[in-house]
Amino acid sequence: MSALITSSRISGAEIVKELAFFAVIALLMSVMILGVETVDRPTGLELAVRWDLVVTAIISTIIGRLALILRREHISRVGQALLITAAAVAVFEMFVRFRDMDDRWASPVFLDMAFGSATSVIVAVAFVTIVFAIAYFSMKKPGAEEEESGSRLSSKIQLAYRTNTKKIGALGIVFFIIFPFLFGENRSAIDLATLVMIYIMLGWGLNIVVGLAGLLDLGYVAFYAVGAYSYALLSQHFDLSFWLCLPLAGIFAASFGIVLGFPVLRLRGDYLAIVTLGFGEIIRVVLINWYDLTRGPDGISSIARPSFFGFAEFDRRLPEGVMGFNELFGLDYSTMHRLIFLYYLILVLALVTAFVTVRLRKLPIGRAWEALREDEIACRSLGINPTNTKLSAFAIGAMFGGFAGAFFATRQGFISPESFTFLESAVILAIVVLGGMGSQIGVVLAAIVMIGFPEMFRELAEYRMLIFGAGMVAIMLWRPRGLLSFRDPTILLNMSKKEKVAGEVK
């Protein structure tokens, strides 16, 4: 190590000075924030000093700083990665101790994990590996100048993706179609896939408003709610079937989109976001308080399930003269039939959304949306009516939200205002932004990351949120504009896509 240090521009004494400086800062801050806590004793409140927290804080600071020095001075790629990993483990240790442990002499949590049950070992190893890999690949090789292996790899992936978008899309569709055959007996897998698919559809719907038209909508969940309640109320009060209510729900949601869109069209950016956020809350508050219509916080239960296009039902016990799905196809009765049917239903709805979006992008209206996102004044001076253009984006986006809402209501069988909080809007928006504004496949990836992963790793309890947070930070560091963030022209002349992309990605 000393040989490495002397070979660089920075001297050993300077390093020690820097480390000492940050150790003192860490000491000052950690004593205040972590080191002292009040303990409830029979004699009253007492101050207890948590030296273990202070020590871990200082150790993690020193190690982390040393790693940063190695990175900054391009000294050792492996060394800095190891140190960063160590610092991350120390921070993790500190975090867990601070949250869950009263005993300051408890043995290190991470060691317990690393030698504990199979799951915890996997988590520990995964944690260390991920941090190490991130630290290792994010640093340039000591000798390397411009050509960086990481960015070359990512541009290769980007090139491969952009030249094969259609193939990747088709593969994805095939995968989702055969998914029930792979996991047909696994109820939770189908449930999870259906959930992810709902969010994919919502993401694609919001993508029209946010990604294409560039209107930041924080209240998208309002349209989802309108769709869900339209179906629930229509089916309960007028006994209408799902297949009739589905388009009606879409129409209702679209008209709400227009109603919202009309007054807020003058607003842009942040201001629009605030108003749409307000609109989302208004819908929710109305749903809670208009008890006569919506039964308020009690919600609406036993919402009718969809039939098999009106030909057959999925229930076990059927009234006289009604055909069961299993009879129609000569199968044994299984509760999975309905679940798989619902899965395919949302798959078709989502694919319709995607198909319509892709088609619209190539039509004048879609191009006008994108142009409006780029420059509204220029649009106006080209004779485009910005009011109508924005309204159409709002309405079409809202319509797909409404379809998804109707599906949600029929799948759950129960809805209440609690399902339509601001958090839902935020998650849907996060899916669009994370996926890369305007990218269809990006939305799928982001929905899997945002919805699928946290559900899949539910056993990991609170650690999953830690990992989730780290993942978010990583994405925002390396792909600040979303996972798949580039816009391909809707049409290319005299040039294949491959040539075009190759010219652009360097």
Next chain:
Amino acid sequence: MSMLKIEGVHTFYGNIEALKGIDMEVNEGEIVTLIGANGAGKTTLLMTCCGSPQASKGRILFEGQDISRLPTHEICRLGIQQSPEGRRIFPRMSVYENLQMGASTQDPKYFEEDLEMVFDLFPRLKERINQRAGTMSGGEQQMLAIGRALMGRPRLLLLDEPSLGIAPLVVKQIFETIKKINREKKVTVFLVEQNAFHALKLAHRGYVMVNGNITLSGTGAELLANPEVRAAYLEGGH
């Protein structure tokens, strides 16, 4: 016959009177230029013709029709297209898509023909057809802004400082093309410029604007020879 007639137009930004009663006209087939210093109100006048902001007093007649109360997008549909200040092309869209946007109010049957016409005027755009507009040079972006305006089949073309931030050689090229557009495509041009020398040489007639008022007018040659204009815009510190 006067194509665009501006009668006593006042425009306000809040309480600030940016245009203090402008009278001018642009006749069919002409190139008319408006020169003036920074902040004189040139761009405001051009934008007022497009209805953004709207004139608070006075009338603007386009082919005899009062357009001063129409919304911007309807004015543009009448046959007025502009290449706005700072070009305002759509940076993330390709050159081709930008041109498509320009033609969005037109019958698609003219599209191919107009596209050929634009590529004929600006061969550079044809080379860059699939490129993202935002990655082009300033001069190319200006060509695109003019080309995009031409795709809307204008009878009156409003150009706001096409020389802004562009290399002198390219400026010359663009001004020659403007002349060609005027002469061969029979498009009337209203040109707002700071580059007084080039603009007055090109224009049939010119107006000089100072602090929201028109102070001088005359043919391009007259203004070029005028001692006041020379002192203020041609010989003074550029």
